[in-house]
Amino acid sequence: MSTVDNGVNVQALLDAREALKGAPEAAQFTWRASSRWEKGVHSTTTIEKFFGLGQEQSHKTRAEFSADHPEVFAAEDNGITPIEYLLVGLASCLTAGVASVAQNRGIQLRSVSSTVEGSHDIRGILGVDGDVRNGFNDIKVTFNIDADASKEDIQALVAQSQKRSAVFDALTNPTDVTVEVA
Amino acid sequence: MSTVDNGVNVQALLDAREALKGAPEAAQFTWRASSRWEKGVHSTTTIEKFFGLGQEQSHKTRAEFSADHPEVFAAEDNGITPIEYLLVGLASCLTAGVASVAQNRGIQLRSVSSTVEGSHDIRGILGVDGDVRNGFNDIKVTFNIDADASKEDIQALVAQSQKRSAVFDALTNPTDVTVEVA
Numbered sequence: 598m599s600t601v602d603n604g605v606n607v608q609a610l611l612d613a614r615e616a617l618k619g620a621p622e623a624a625q626f627t628w629r630a631s632s633r634w635e636k637g638v639h640s641t642t643t644i645e646k647f648f649g650l651g652q653e654q655s656h657k658t659r660a661e662f663s664a665d666h667p668e669v670f671a672a673e674d675n676g677i678t679p680i681e682y683l684l685v686g687l688a689s690c691l692t693a694g695v696a697s698v699a700q701n702r703g704i705q706l707r708s709v710s711s712t713v714e715g716s717h718d719i720r721g722i723l724g725v726d727g728d729v730r731n732g733f734n735d736i737k738v739t740f741n742i743d744a745d746a747s748k749e750d751i752q753a754l755v756a757q758s759q760k761r762s763a764v765f766d767a768l769t770n771p772t773d774v775t776v777e778v779a
Numbered sequence: 780m781s782t783v784d785n786g787v788n789v790q791a792l793l794d795a796r797e798a799l800k801g802a803p804e805a806a807q808f809t810w811r812a813s814s815r816w817e818k819g820v821h822s823t824t825t826i827e828k829f830f831g832l833g834q835e836q837s838h839k840t841r842a843e844f845s846a847d848h849p850e851v852f853a854a855e856d857n858g859i860t861p862i863e864y865l866l867v868g869l870a871s872c873l874t875a876g877v878a879s880v881a882q883n884r885g886i887q888l889r890s891v892s893s894t895v896e897g898s899h900d901i902r903g904i905l906g907v908d909g910d911v912r913n914g915f916n917d918i919k920v921t922f923n924i925d926a927d928a929s930k931e932d933i934q935a936l937v938a939q940s941q942k943r944s945a946v947f948d949a950l951t952n953p954t955d956v957t958v959e960v961a
Contacts, residue, residue: 604819609853614905624907626899628863632870634891637786640874642867644859649901650851657856662844664871669832671791674839677826679872680945681810685824686864688814689846691958692822693861709816717808719831722945723796725806732949738958752960759958763862763904767914768954776873776920776941778934 601745605700623650639665639675680733684713686764691738694758704750707743736768783927787882805832821847821857862915866895868946873920876940886932889925918950 617624626649632642645659663676677685688711699706715736721729742751759765799806808831814824827841845858859867870893881888897918903911924933941947 604821606819606853610905613852614907617902617905617907621900621902621908624900624902624905626901628860628866628897628899630863630866630870630895632867632874632893632895634874634878634888637788638875638878639786640871642870644863644867647849647863654849654851656849656859660859662867662871664867664875666875667829667836667838669836670795671788676871677838677842678810679868679875680949681812681826681829682864682868682871683946683949684810684812685814685826685844685846686861686868687956688812688824689822689844689858689864690861692814692816693820693846693848696816696820706816711814713812713814715810717810717945718803718806719808720799720803720806721948722943723792723799723806724943725796725799726803730948730952731943731945732952733945733954735955735957738956739961740959741961748960755958755960761904761906761913763899763913763915764865765956765958766903766912767862767865768949769956770912770914771952772915772950773917774869774920774947774951775917776937776947777922778930778937779921779923 601700601703601705603696603700603706605697607697607700610697625649635675637665638672639663680715680717683733683768684715684736687736687738687768688713690762690764691740691755691758694762695740695742695754698754698757698761699744699746702750702754704754705745707745709740709742709744711738711740713738783882783885783887785878785882785888787879789879789882792879807831817857819847820854821845862897862899865915865950866897866918869918869920869950870895872944872946873922873937873940876944877922877924877936880936880939880943881926881928884932884936886936887927889927891922891924893920893922895920
């Protein structure tokens with residue numbers, strides 16, 4: 598029995614994997630956000646409920662997130678920019694994956710940190726040049742990991758985390774987004 | 780002169796557009812996040828500095844974001860899930876766009892709210908079925924807008940916001956993401 602403890606209940610995840618093999622409908626989740634405009638480009642987005650395992654679910658607490666533009670865009674900087682939220686999602690998803698895979702492989706983590714950099718040519722969103730895309734040009738993630746494992750095993754951890762990451766997939770592959778007015 | 784005031788300094792954005800036509804290097808931004816693993820799948824991501832207009836920039840305040848998995852995933856729910864951060868980014872980006880375009884078109888907004896729903900088959904991330912993707916299957920955004928404008932003009936506002944949205948582009952089109960171990 599492994600004495601490795603990264604705080605991830607891998608057995609529960611393995612059990613869920615087995616259970617969902619025979620119950621694909623329970624695996625259908627819907628994540629939800631509600632947003633309201635404050636003023637200018639400042640908005641507040643709330644996350645609390647979601648649907649999954651066949652029923653309504655709720656986070657323990659309701660979370661609110663402010664977004665705005667910085668002062669260099671002539672705004673009030675009441676929160677990070679919308680596009681920066683994508684970097685928060687990417688960093689946290691890959692980090693969760695590293696911890697989970699390490700637990701499953703019996704690797705004790707001591708520390709995991711990462712930096713994420715997204716290159717963005719803002720001529721796209723400003724409409725300066727129609728050939729410049731609106732989103733990131735590219736994103737680079739760099740991990741620093743201190744663990745009871747070889748450099749090769751650590752690289753393999755990160756590679757497996759990428760392979761199973763929801764956010765890595767959402768950013769590297771297209772998703773159909775429908776926008777409607779009620 | 781328009782008396783419409785949505786709190787967006789459109790003139791500054793139009794001036795920036797003109798200025799950046801002749802200075803493409805100033806339009807190259809780098810957005811950054813730093814993340815550290817806490818325990819289990821819980822992490823904290825910090826956003827403060829970025830690069831743009833040819834120099835280091837900083838938000839007014841340093842912002843921290845917790846991410847975790849919910850209790851139904853045998854985790855402690857110390858924050859929203861990584862993938863939910865993408866919905867925060869999408870809602871706030873489209874809302875900022877609606878406010879900016881409305882200002883530019885002389886449309887007074889009274890209220891703007893939206894709900895975002897992301898469908899996610901978690902068999903992908905759990906490794907139940909290799910044919911199921913890790914990310915969202917699709918995302919649906921629904922706006923409720925009260926403004927001094929016709930239904931058609933409101934729909935056109937939302938359409939233009941989508942057309943210029945950094946996050947809409949980042950989710951609907953692929954981005955190259957490189958992940959390295961230092």
